[in-house]
Amino acid sequence: MEIRKTRWNLKKNGILYVMLIPAFALLAIFSYYPLYGLVIAFQNFMPGKGFWGSQWVGLRNFRMFFMMPDGLQVVRNTFVIAVSKIIFGNLTSIVFALLLNEVRVLRYKRMVQTLVYLPHFLSWVVVGGVFIDLLGSRGIVNLILSLFGAKPVAFLGNASIFPVTIVVTDIWKGFGWGAIIYLAALSNVDVQLYEAAIIDGANKWQQVFYITIPALLPTIAVVYTLALGNVLNAGFEQVLMLYNPVVYSTGDIIDTYTYRAGLEQFRYSYSAAVGMFKSVVAGALIILSYRLVYRYSDYRIF
Amino acid sequence: MHATKGEKVFQGINYGLLAVVSLICLFPMIHIIALSFSHSAYVAANMVTFWPVKPHILNYKFIFEHTSMVTNMMMSIQRVLVGTAVNIFLVLITAYPLSYDGTELKGRNTLMWILVVPMFLHAGLIPNYILISRLGLMDSLWALILPGAVTIWNIIMMQNFFRSMPRELHEAALIDGAGHLTVLFRILVPLNLAAIATLSLFCAVNHWNAWFDGMIYIRHPQKMPVQTALRSLMKVTAHIVGQERFYTPEELAMLSDRSLTCAKIAFTTLPILVIYPFVQRFFVKGVIIGAVKG
Numbered sequence: 153m154e155i156r157k158t159r160w161n162l163k164k165n166g167i168l169y170v171m172l173i174p175a176f177a178l179l180a181i182f183s184y185y186p187l188y189g190l191v192i193a194f195q196n197f198m199p200g201k202g203f204w205g206s207q208w209v210g211l212r213n214f215r216m217f218f219m220m221p222d223g224l225q226v227v228r229n230t231f232v233i234a235v236s237k238i239i240f241g242n243l244t245s246i247v248f249a250l251l252l253n254e255v256r257v258l259r260y261k262r263m264v265q266t267l268v269y270l271p272h273f274l275s276w277v278v279v280g281g282v283f284i285d286l287l288g289s290r291g292i293v294n295l296i297l298s299l300f301g302a303k304p305v306a307f308l309g310n311a312s313i314f315p316v317t318i319v320v321t322d323i324w325k326g327f328g329w330g331a332i333i334y335l336a337a338l339s340n341v342d343v344q345l346y347e348a349a350i351i352d353g354a355n356k357w358q359q360v361f362y363i364t365i366p367a368l369l370p371t372i373a374v375v376y377t378l379a380l381g382n383v384l385n386a387g388f389e390q391v392l393m394l395y396n397p398v399v400y401s402t403g404d405i406i407d408t409y410t411y412r413a414g415l416e417q418f419r420y421s422y423s424a425a426v427g428m429f430k431s432v433v434a435g436a437l438i439i440l441s442y443r444l445v446y447r448y449s450d451y452r453i454f
Numbered sequence: 455m456h457a458t459k460g461e462k463v464f465q466g467i468n469y470g471l472l473a474v475v476s477l478i479c480l481f482p483m484i485h486i487i488a489l490s491f492s493h494s495a496y497v498a499a500n501m502v503t504f505w506p507v508k509p510h511i512l513n514y515k516f517i518f519e520h521t522s523m524v525t526n527m528m529m530s531i532q533r534v535l536v537g538t539a540v541n542i543f544l545v546l547i548t549a550y551p552l553s554y555d556g557t558e559l560k561g562r563n564t565l566m567w568i569l570v571v572p573m574f575l576h577a578g579l580i581p582n583y584i585l586i587s588r589l590g591l592m593d594s595l596w597a598l599i600l601p602g603a604v605t606i607w608n609i610i611m612m613q614n615f616f617r618s619m620p621r622e623l624h625e626a627a628l629i630d631g632a633g634h635l636t637v638l639f640r641i642l643v644p645l646n647l648a649a650i651a652t653l654s655l656f657c658a659v660n661h662w663n664a665w666f667d668g669m670i671y672i673r674h675p676q677k678m679p680v681q682t683a684l685r686s687l688m689k690v691t692a693h694i695v696g697q698e699r700f701y702t703p704e705e706l707a708m709l710s711d712r713s714l715t716c717a718k719i720a721f722t723t724l725p726i727l728v729i730y731p732f733v734q735r736f737f738v739k740g741v742i743i744g745a746v747k748g
Contacts, residue, residue, distance in 0.1 A: 189581025275663035
């Protein structure tokens, strides 16, 4: 009986493995196979000589990155931009979610949501193009500023302003979408809590501070912890769209630096080394953040 | 519930504030569209805000007649259709086996690890570039579809959905002699259509908006997806030069590089702007399911 059942399973379930073949074959080719190209980070790679013919140089490419002034600068720029985005972006989403949560007219609420989610669905080429026009010297933002008597601001051409522009435009694109998770958490708050609080004489502010915000805290904690894995993701597509050599000192990030070193200057090995440094650090941070979240919350991914 | 005076004031301010916030999200796009239809003299004089001034459609005529953007748009549509179909097909046939326990699918744990690792570990630009060119996929639509064909996150979500279905459903069908493919496509897929629709929308938007892969893997301007083409066209500062003979002096006076760029941006965004209002709620549902799902 036992044996018959197993055989039935094997015959029937063999197809399960067959179904897995296409996806795993694609992963093998496009995700796992290129990983062995990471060895070029430890070489002085020449495309003509191939992986095995190129000279081995150990950690020289990594040392070069950290010894050159632009190496540290790029790491710092990346970190500053990414962390600002995480902190201020989520803060904007939280405040927006709290305000929207107070809206009682459902149609109005839905209309606001439709409009603020829209930028999330536009590509960075489009959004970049839009802001290049809006923030240019003859753009509408500078026109409005001039109405108040302000001098034109080079939002994209001034190294000390550029990171702010990057963070603000990123918030513009993403805060509405980022608020969804908080709105979902708010919609789960038990209405009875508010009713009880009103009976106890709590006013609106007290309700917000003692019920709404505490209800959001677990979500906020999870979002900020998971964001740990993103402290080196400053937004490659966005920066690539908006930056220019004038703002490299504050606006060049690891990803754009890797891109230029590799595909514009053809320093393949150096580019691979910098990219590898980033993925190792980011990978470690992601694992750390998931462990923290697993330990301190009931959020589960798998 | 009795609202106090303070609450009423707060509500008033809140509604107003949210209206301003919504406007800030919408205005940049409206402004660009208005510029794209406006007479160049008014564009140059910064006299355009919400509405086109002395409207004309020459900029769009220019796009149709003197750029490859219509062809690029077709490439993008092709990419979205083929790419999304490939994504979803792989999600379904991969998520289904993985939704079984280790007792039924031996080695499930190992397979899950193999699936998840590439989410965190990337080879980086150069090895991928070398791979694509060695495979002879440069300038091919497949260079834009195959590397991202396996949407790992979606597979994990989908197998969670499948796992949450009552087991009796499969077992009854399997004992009745139905094969696994029948169970998947005749029972599970119809029951999870809403989730599949949402995942398809996300895949479609990602394909539509992707541009960097087109920039490195597609060199032929006619074969670029429209977003990539838009980016390379924005690098050009003098669009009209060389095309003057096609226009009368009056028409040339209406055109400008700035409004032409705006028209290109608007043209690229049009499909999203048209479809978005109708499908927006599916996206939100998808995010909430993904976020709450434990």
